[in-house]
Amino acid sequence: MELPDRTAAACVRAAVTAPSMHNTQPWLFRLGTDRIEIITDPRRALAVVDPDGRAMHLSLGAAVCNLRLALAAAGWTSRLAGPGLVLLGPQREPSDGMLVLASAIGHRRTNRGPYTATPVGEDVLDALRVAAAGPDVRLTVLDPLRRSAVLALTQAADDRQRGDPAYRCELARWTDADGNRRDGVTARTFGPRAATAALPLRDFGLTLPLAERTAARFERHPLLVVLHSRRDTPDAWVAAGRALQRVLLTATVHGLATQPMTQALEVPDFRRYLEDPDGRWHPQMILRVGHAQPAPAGPRRDIRDMVLREPDQRPLPRSTAFPRTTLAGAGR
Numbered sequence: 001m002e003l004p005d006r007t008a009a010a011c012v013r014a015a016v017t018a019p020s021m022h023n024t025q026p027w028l029f030r031l032g033t034d035r036i037e038i039i040t041d042p043r044r045a046l047a048v049v050d051p052d053g054r055a056m057h058l059s060l061g062a063a064v065c066n067l068r069l070a071l072a073a074a075g076w077t078s079r080l081a082g083p084g085l086v087l088l089g090p091q092r093e094p095s096d097g098m099l100v101l102a103s104a105i106g107h108r109r110t111n112r113g114p115y116t117a118t119p120v121g122e123d124v125l126d127a128l129r130v131a132a133a134g135p136d137v138r139l140t141v142l143d144p145l146r147r148s149a150v151l152a153l154t155q156a157a158d159d160r161q162r163g164d165p166a167y168r169c170e171l172a173r174w175t176d177a178d179g180n181r182r183d184g185v186t187a188r189t190f191g192p193r194a195a196t197a198a199l200p201l202r203d204f205g206l207t208l209p210l211a212e213r214t215a216a217r218f219e220r221h222p223l224l225v226v227l228h229s230r231r232d233t234p235d236a237w238v239a240a241g242r243a244l245q246r247v248l249l250t251a252t253v254h255g256l257a258t259q260p261m262t263q264a265l266e267v268p269d270f271r272r273y274l275e276d277p278d279g280r281w282h283p284q285m286i287l288r289v290g291h292a293q294p295a296p297a298g299p300r301r302d303i304r305d306m307v308l309r310e311p312d313q314r315p316l317p318r319s320t321a322f323p324r325t326t327l328a329g330a331g332r
């Protein structure tokens with residue numbers, strides 16, 4: 001049982017399309033004959049917004065989810081033997097459900113544009129809840145009262161971050177006006193700036209001149225969902241990241257746009273407000289969900305810079321796109 005290099009490369013390529021805070025892409029891959037392990041890359045940590053590495057572990061989980069779906073789509077079963085350790089199993093036809101999710105991997109992106117007033121159906125919201133659900137993870141759709149509270153907290157957190165020179169400095173390090181980089185948030189994906197202060201979205205253009213940015217009106221009453229986990233440990237963050245990615249891919253399958261809005265989770269005092277009063281469920285992600293014009297894809301690094309090879313191993317083939325042909329017929 002040995003995974004061909006081309007399949008391994010394609011699956012790693014699928015893994016790195018996962019979301020990561022500020023698009024740091026904080027992943028390293030160890031490839032073995034019967035396993036692929038993903039570990040976090042501490043050189044890509046965000047000391048100001050993510051001092052505990054919680055967001056980094058969420059993106060590890062999201063990448064693991066993509067990796068396993070891509071393996072499944074390529075005909076390989078797998079099992080998790082550790083937070084980032086994926087062991088290959090026997091080859092087998094994937095289920096239709098897995099194929100459909102895998103087919104969404106290359107289409108998912110963070111959409112920072114305005115969302116339309118078209119409502120999201122209850123059946124789709126149910127599908128998102130089911131996608132998240134595990135014994136220790138759950139997704140809640142916020143009612144109008146909670147939404148107002150979360151938006152107010154997000155606004156307060158955003159104001160605090162904007163006023164913090166260390167935050168601005170870190171954001172500037174991970175944003176790119178010229179689009180020459182293969183990581184960070186590039187100007188193409190900043191999205192328009194809000195014409196009115198209706199929605200407290202993170203402004204990636206904060207440290208750049210306003211002149212070249214278009215302005216748009218954003219919805220005043222966004223649909224927000226919150227992902228909670230029962231525990232608040234690194235392993236629980238990785239599990240929440242896997243659930244997050246299932247939710248994002250399910251939303252993509254249903255033609256929905258999504259955007260994380262996590263400022264309130266990055267200020268410890270504010271994050272505490274979003275815990276259940278009994279402290280049993282910890283907030284891991286706040287997502288804005290809705291219908292929108294398609295958004296451009298963010299850049300990705302060359303996987304050969306992310307794969308740790310043993311000295312006796314051949315280099316991986318040049319980075320190929322995630323093989324949609326493998327997924328042909330999966331539909332969307």
Ligand SMILES: Cc1cc2nc3c(=O)[nH]c(=O)nc-3n(C[C@H](O)[C@H](O)[C@H](O)COP(=O)(O)O)c2cc1C
Pocket residue numbers: 017018019020021022023055056058059108109110111112184185202259260261262263297298
């Ligand atoms: C834990 C986490 C927090 C994030 N927070 C925000 C946020 O507050 N605002 C935002 O616009 N995007 C946020 N993102 C999205 C990333 O910026 C995005 O995944 C990255 O730029 C790559 O782009 P893509 O999702 O389109 O592939 C977050 C992503 C993660 C994993």
